[in-house]
Amino acid sequence: MRRIDLKNFQVASSDVARDINRTVLLSLIRSCQPASRADLARLSGLQRSTVSLIIEQLIGEQWIVEGATGRLPRGRRPTFLRLNDRRVIIGVDIRPVQTTIALADVNGQFLSQEGFPTPSDPETAVARLIAVLRRLIETHADRLFDGIGISLPGRFDVESQRLIFAPNLKWETFDIKTPIEQATGLDVGFENAANACVLSEVWFGQTEGIRDLVVVTVSEGIGAGILANGHLVRGVNGMAGEFGHVQLDPAGPICSCGGRGCWEVYASNRAAVRYYHESQSCSGGPEFADLLLLADKGDPPAVRAFEEMARHLGRGLRMIAVALAPEVIVVVGEVTRLWSRFGPIIEAEVAAQTLAGRRPRIVPAHEGQTARLRGTIGLILQKQFGDGRGAVL
Secondary structure (H helix, E strand, O other), rough: OOOOOOOOOOOOOOOHHHHHHHHHHHHHHHOOOEOOHHHHHHHEEEEEOHHHHHHHHHHHHEEEEEEEOOOOOOOOOOOOEEEEOOOOEEEEOOOEEEEEEEEEEOOOOOOEEEEEOOOOOHHHHHHHHHHHHHHHHHOOOOOOOEEEEEEOOOOOOOOOEEEEEEEOOOOOOOOHHHHHHHHHOHHHHEEEEEEEHHHHHHHHOOOOOOOOOEEEEOOOOEEEEEEEEEEEEHHHHHHOHHHHHOOOOOOOOOOOOOEEEEEHHHHHHHHHHHHHHHHHHHOOOOHHHHHHHHHOOOOOHHHHHHHHHHHHHHHHHHHHHHHOOOOOOEEEHHHHHOOOOOOOOHHHHHOOOOOOOOOEEEEOOHHHHHHHHHHHHOOOOOOOOOOOOEOOO
């Protein structure tokens, strides 16, 4: 039973009903394309006259286009509809080392990608990003741009849209949204990297129909995005999901957040590198990408470093499984390239302390290397295909 919040509610006016029907039809076209008007009426349960009115509106807005004509034994031949792939979205993935910019159509197909080293201060980074965005828009002047989605390795305030917490990026609080919108004339949406990966799974992944899942991103740090009953959980000031900064040992190594013994100092990419260096009694040596190659070749110190990382990763996932009881936990990150070797260690740690019932499935992300970028595309799509109440399914 759902209780109505009497301080924040909306009655179902004719405009609300029309918007809901529009979203339903647009979503059906996206999932079933090519689809005829008759198909949409049958699948939605709406009157054919209602379907025709909304379809004409969507054609006029250039969201959908008419394609081939079907053949029937008798009666009027149906015209099939599909999303207009001239509509495009820009996705930006900002990471501490590299910033990647991609152009994708509304079906999520990437048309181009490019990147540059991430500057150490936000003002320089935004200026360089704006230059790339302007060039991208000018180069594709024949396209219809719907917006810019940006993934950040930190948290932003939902109200002010300012970056407020990014310990691995090491940027101060900064208004990224306003200068980009002013320079490009496009709407800009932000999302935490882990939340962006949740959107990637919802819109483009292999978890269709699952309404309770957690995506854990493993890179320079560890982040978690939470989907609960089909809603993305953001919490106060957008800080929900910071499991990476849950303290496991107050006497542990110093974390980038300023605390000690956080989960990410034991289970992130940097932790694996530290384990390797400690085993070799040296401060220098291979970085994470090199360590992956060594472990893949069976190098004993590299394998032991990843085994230690996997054990700590599994113990942290156990905490998430107990706290949130999701159906699926999706792991995103370069470590998934060695999932066949180290995934069983992670799964065994989670299974070691299942309280009751079925434990969550632990799976590596589909197309994990592009999950954040795909999530930024989903972030903008959600404005057209979402239900307007925070639900993403």
